[in-house]
Amino acid sequence: MGLCVYCNKDRSLTREHILPSFVYKYQERNKKGKISGWREKPQKIVDGEAVIKDVCAECNNVVLGALDGHAKQVLEKAGVFTSNFKENKLYLEHNYNELSRWLLKVAYNSSRASGKHQGVFEKFKGFILGESSVPSQFIISAGLLKPLKLTNDQYHECGKDLDADEHRYVNPFYPRISWAPQTPTGFSVKQIVIGALVFHVVILNDSISRDERKRLIKQYFKRCKGMRLMRKNERKAKVSQIPLTFIDSMQHHMLRPEVEPHLAELLTKTSR
Numbered sequence: 001m002g003l004c005v006y007c008n009k010d011r012s013l014t015r016e017h018i019l020p021s022f023v024y025k026y027q028e029r030n031k032k033g034k035i036s037g038w039r040e041k042p043q044k045i046v047d048g049e050a051v052i053k054d055v056c057a058e059c060n061n062v063v064l065g066a067l068d069g070h071a072k073q074v075l076e077k078a079g080v081f082t083s084n085f086k087e088n089k090l091y092l093e094h095n096y097n098e099l100s101r102w103l104l105k106v107a108y109n110s111s112r113a114s115g116k117h118q119g120v121f122e123k124f125k126g127f128i129l130g131e132s133s134v135p136s137q138f139i140i141s142a143g144l145l146k147p148l149k150l151t152n153d154q155y156h157e158c159g160k161d162l163d164a165d166e167h168r169y170v171n172p173f174y175p176r177i178s179w180a181p182q183t184p185t186g187f188s189v190k191q192i193v194i195g196a197l198v199f200h201v202v203i204l205n206d207s208i209s210r211d212e213r214k215r216l217i218k219q220y221f222k223r224c225k226g227m228r229l230m231r232k233n234e235r236k237a238k239v240s241q242i243p244l245t246f247i248d249s250m251q252h253h254m255l256r257p258e259v260e261p262h263l264a265e266l267l268t269k270t271s272r
């Protein structure tokens with residue numbers, strides 16, 4: 001028993017995946033190696049699926065489980081689950097309310113697991129559970145990583161493992177969650193990558209005016225070129241390629257000194 005972080009009731013707690021198990025299951029079926037990911041708490045790359053254990057069965061299976069179900073349907077239909085994604089666009093047929101609640105849930109899960117920036121997502125709990133209306137302190141955006149062209153040497157060394165095509169292009173399925181680096185004050189960005197698809201959960205500070213909010217959002221889209229705003233009243237969103245590859249999207253991980261050696265190891269593993 002323990003207090004559920006969502007409903008605050010003393011109940012028996014269940015294991016919850018940070019990213020839902022359907023993502024890991026796809027990866028497991030298709031990856032030759034083990035599932036790896038950077039974890040903040042043990043300060044090293046740990047093999048296996050990231051889980052937390054502070055959500056009760058009712059919240060987990062009923063409300064949060066339904067959000068996972070929606071996300072699975074949206075991502076499958078969009079064609080995200082491929083070992084080498086080469087399209088320059090895709091369509092997300094989604095329900096904004098459910099998709100944004102799902103992304104906030106994943107971001108909140110990841111923050112609790114890492115023990116960092118937990119407070120940022122506390123205020124969204126009511127919305128994630130479907131108990132309050134859409135808050136104005138966040139936006140969701142999406143983009144697609146562009147395929148990376150391997151050099152001749154890389155192609156011969158790891159092209160087969162990365163499912164490179166005949167023109168040496170790769171865009172491997174590799175889920176990860178991180179904070180975007182060096183964002184200007186006023187907002188923070190959580191990046192959720194599922195294969196080639198990148199979501200940004202952009203959290204704006206509480207105490208800003210309408211004009212300031214507008215200015216910050218403009219600034220964000222100027223910095224994150226190609227990312228597309230997900231809108232409340234749309235059913236189908238066209239997501240296009242951004243000028244970053246899967247390696248670029250990991251760069252800021254590498255900029256953090258404590259991550260660098262582990263990431264180097266991971267990349268070697270991936271490319272073998």
Ligand SMILES: [Zn+2]
Pocket residue numbers: 004005006007008009055056057058059060
């Ligand atoms: Zn609960």
